Amino acid sequence: MPSPEPRTVLITGATGGIGRAAARAIAAQGHRVILVGRSAAKAEATAAELRQATGNPAVDFLVADLSSLAEVRRLAAQVLERCPQLHVLINNAGAFFARRYVTAEGLEMTFALDHLSPFLLTNLLLERLQASAPARVVVVASATERNAKLDWDDLQMARRYNGFQAYANAKRCNLLFTYELARRLAGTGVTANALHPGAVATGIWSRPFGPLGFLVHPLTRLAMRSPEQGAETVVYLATSPEVEGVTGRYFVDCRPRYSSRASQDPEAARRLWEISAQLCGVTAEPNA
Ligand SMILES: NC(=O)c1ccc[n+]([C@@H]2O[C@H](COP(=O)([O-])OP(=O)(O)OC[C@H]3O[C@@H](n4cnc5c(N)ncnc54)[C@H](OP(=O)(O)O)[C@@H]3O)[C@@H](O)[C@H]2O)c1
Numbered sequence: 001m002p003s004p005e006p007r008t009v010l011i012t013g014a015t016g017g018i019g020r021a022a023a024r025a026i027a028a029q030g031h032r033v034i035l036v037g038r039s040a041a042k043a044e045a046t047a048a049e050l051r052q053a054t055g056n057p058a059v060d061f062l063v064a065d066l067s068s069l070a071e072v073r074r075l076a077a078q079v080l081e082r083c084p085q086l087h088v089l090i091n092n093a094g095a096f097f098a099r100r101y102v103t104a105e106g107l108e109m110t111f112a113l114d115h116l117s118p119f120l121l122t123n124l125l126l127e128r129l130q131a132s133a134p135a136r137v138v139v140v141a142s143a144t145e146r147n148a149k150l151d152w153d154d155l156q157m158a159r160r161y162n163g164f165q166a167y168a169n170a171k172r173c174n175l176l177f178t179y180e181l182a183r184r185l186a187g188t189g190v191t192a193n194a195l196h197p198g199a200v201a202t203g204i205w206s207r208p209f210g211p212l213g214f215l216v217h218p219l220t221r222l223a224m225r226s227p228e229q230g231a232e233t234v235v236y237l238a239t240s241p242e243v244e245g246v247t248g249r250y251f252v253d254c255r256p257r258y259s260s261r262a263s264q265d266p267e268a269a270r271r272l273w274e275i276s277a278q279l280c281g282v283t284a285e286p287n288a
Helices: 017-028 040-054 069-082 109-131 143-147 163-184 211-215 218-223 232-239 266-280
Strands: 008-012 032-037 059-063 088-091 135-140 190-196 249-252 255-257
Touching: 008 017, 008 109, 017 032, 017 040, 017 232, 032 040, 032 069, 040 059, 059 069, 069 109, 088 109, 088 232, 109 135, 109 163, 109 190, 109 266, 135 163, 135 232, 143 163, 163 190, 163 266, 190 232, 232 249
Parallel strands: 008 032, 008 088, 032 059, 088 135, 135 190, 190 249
Antiparallel strands: 249 255
């Protein structure tokens, strides 16, 4: 069901997979959509395609490599400059890395891209979201968070790296972050919810050198959801009036579900928030 009035929606990872499908559906509802992509050419082409496909001229793009905290900061500054109002932030960009990479800023890539980037982007845009309330933060997590084993002394897995474990851990971090954010935003008119999109046939399964690409036989991909199906819960949480005011929940198939018990531990969430804030140089602690 379309929302009554057009909203401004920022979505990361919108040049492919679930993010692109969600951006298209949200643009088709008539909202202003700002896509974030890491390649200017791809982001520009995607925005043009979505404008044409939906007939909505209000589809724009910004460019940032979200594995870099400096780029996240630059992106946030551009958003604040361009968007006097921001009603929905969708933290969707994410990736799996079979091998351990360290970013130029000295951070393990999965932790930086899948967790610290949405943490920092959200924090930098919080004031604008609050000023635009009612507003929503949507975090694309994953059911694989159940396989997480967070080592608080080695969150970036310097001692022993395993791509599957790093990805599951980052997705657990997505949930701990979302729940803590919802607690901190209580009463502000900004909600925060996370979701699992299902197993979706997207580029994430075919990263170069990744064992996932090898393991996922083409026939298995056929059994997976399409990006459009995977985007359904993203779109629901971003725009449906049904979830107005709903916060601190985890959704699968547009229904609230329980994530793992460990992901609901408020002490762990607070601890992760403090570590992340320190790593990102975030000082403001709204409603802490
Ligand atoms: N697919 C699934 O089965 C599944 C299941 C559970 C959760 N998820 C989650 O769903 C989200 C979307 O994934 P997807 O399946 O749609 O994967 P995808 O097709 O690989 O899309 C990922 C998106 O993130 C962008 N991205 C990757 N690295 C980036 C970086 N360094 N800076 C900026 N953007 C970057 C990609 O940009 P490019 O176009 O430039 O590559 C792309 O737009 C992820 O958070 C993923 O963890 C997926």
